[in-house]
Amino acid sequence: MAARKEKVGIIGSGLIGRSFAMLFAAAEYEVWLYDIEKSQLSSAVNEIKAQLKELQGLQLLRGSLTAEQQFNNINTTDDIEQCVKNAVYVHECVPERIELKTAVYAKVDKLLNDTCILASSASALLPSKLAANIQHKNRFIVVHPTNPPFYAPLVELIPSPWADSDVVPTTKSIMEKLGQVPVILKKEIDGFVLNRIQYAIMKESWRLIKDGIIDVEGLDKVMSAGLGRRYAFMGPIETAYLNADGMYSYSERYATMIEGVMATFREPDKFDGPVLDQIQSEMEQLVPMDTLQARRNWRDKRLAALAQLQKRMDNEDEKK
Ligand SMILES: NC(=O)c1ccc[n+]([C@@H]2O[C@H](COP(=O)([O-])OP(=O)(O)OC[C@H]3O[C@@H](n4cnc5c(N)ncnc54)[C@H](O)[C@@H]3O)[C@@H](O)[C@H]2O)c1
Structure with missing residues (x-):
């Protein structure tokens, strides 16, 4: 007899919730x-069905089940108790508003098993604030995904300060079973790590456009054809390490130059006004607003193909 599938509850079926539903279904969870x-649930189901079919056609499905088998692992409900009761893991994916998220936790708190992990997709809300008033604060963790989680596997794990010692390792192993790549934050901090780095890039990009140094198209190319090429498979620290002969050599060669440039950085600009108008208008020339969904599909296909390439190269590395 086949082993009973473990149950996972996902609260919120928007962009992030539906992507996690696909990931858990591929890893054979119920x-x-x-x-x-209700309309969100039905649009999620239609989109998931279409995406799985397309991924199957492109041979980019995750896991070993067919698209139909994966689809059959996903159930929808408008009853929160049916969603979370007896689940081993519950993932909250509702909008980034503390009063909304905490209202959801107040409802699920009394329905959860004591061993169930309660995860939140929060992008910036701190676990110490989110979990402060819940009974199961010892089972709470933020699992911050990268959008879209199906194609960009990084998840940041930030446990609540009250989390039991098994919460981080169990969540890490669940994420690895899905094929995600978890990193663990030792302490909470505003913006976590991914967004702090993303916003540092955004801050300087804004300034360079504002000061008329480069246009939007050129700025984005610096990342897509330059820095991003390496960052797709190694981070800034290893990049520096390899760009010289290790970190001491990097510091010896470049520290004065880097510190000199960093001294010209300044306080962040406001993300509005004429620069916002300029960036929106230049972007509209490149990607018209009525082609956003097509462009997202274009992005997702490339992310999926990149994931395949990386998997193939990882397999080759393992064989060596
Ligand atoms: N979209 C991103 O790029 C991204 C990336 C990382 C993390 N996140 C985080 O993930 C979370 C979800 O974001 P999203 O982009 O999927 O939002 P979304 O707006 O696409 O989806 C939110 C869903 O939650 C539902 N919802 C609202 N209140 C609810 C409730 N009380 N109970 C159940 N469902 C409810 C909505 O109907 C909607 O379907 C947010 O915390 C966000 O910050 C988003």
């Missing part, structure tokens, strides 16, 4: 997707 908006 998935229950819940939303307060």
Whole structure:
């Protein structure tokens, strides 16, 4: 007899919730997707079905199940109890508003098993604030995904300060089973790590455009054809390490130059006004607003192809 599938509850079936539903379904969990908006649930189901079919056609499905088998692992409900009762893991994916998220936790708190992990996709809300008033604060963790989680596997794990010692290792192993790449933050900090780095890049990009140093198209190329090429498979620290003969050599060769440039950085600009108008208008020339969904699909295909390439190269590395 086949082993009973472990149950996972996903609360919120928007961009992030539906992507996690696909990931858990591919890893052979029994998935229950819940939303307060019935129309969101039906659009999630239609989109998931279409995406799985397309991924199967492109041979880019995750796991070993067919698209149909994966789809059959996903159930939807408008009853929160049916979603979370007896789940081993519950993943909250509702909008980034503390009063909304904490209202959801107040409802699920009394329905959860004591061993169930309660995860949040929060992008910036701190676990110490999110979990402060819940009974299961010892089972709470933020699992911050990268959008879209199906194609960009990094997840940041930030446990609540009250988390039991098994919460981080169990969540890490669940994420690895999905094929995600977890990193663990030792302490909470505003913006976590991914967004702090992303916003540092955004801050300087804004300034360079504002000061008329480069246009939007050129700025984005610096990342897509330059820095991003390496960053797709190694971080800034290893990049520096290899760009010289280790970190001491890097510091010896470049520290004075880097510190000199860094001294010209300045306080962040406001993200509005004429620079916002200029960036929106230049972007509209490159990607018209009525082609956003097509452009997202273009992005997702490339992310999926990149994931395949990386998997193939990882397999080759393992064989060596
Ligand atoms: N979209 C991103 O790029 C991204 C990336 C990383 C993390 N996140 C985080 O993930 C979370 C979800 O974001 P999203 O982009 O999927 O939002 P979204 O707006 O696409 O989806 C939110 C869903 O939650 C539902 N919802 C609202 N209140 C609810 C409730 N009380 N109970 C159940 N469902 C409810 C909505 O109907 C909607 O379907 C946020 O915390 C966000 O910050 C988003």
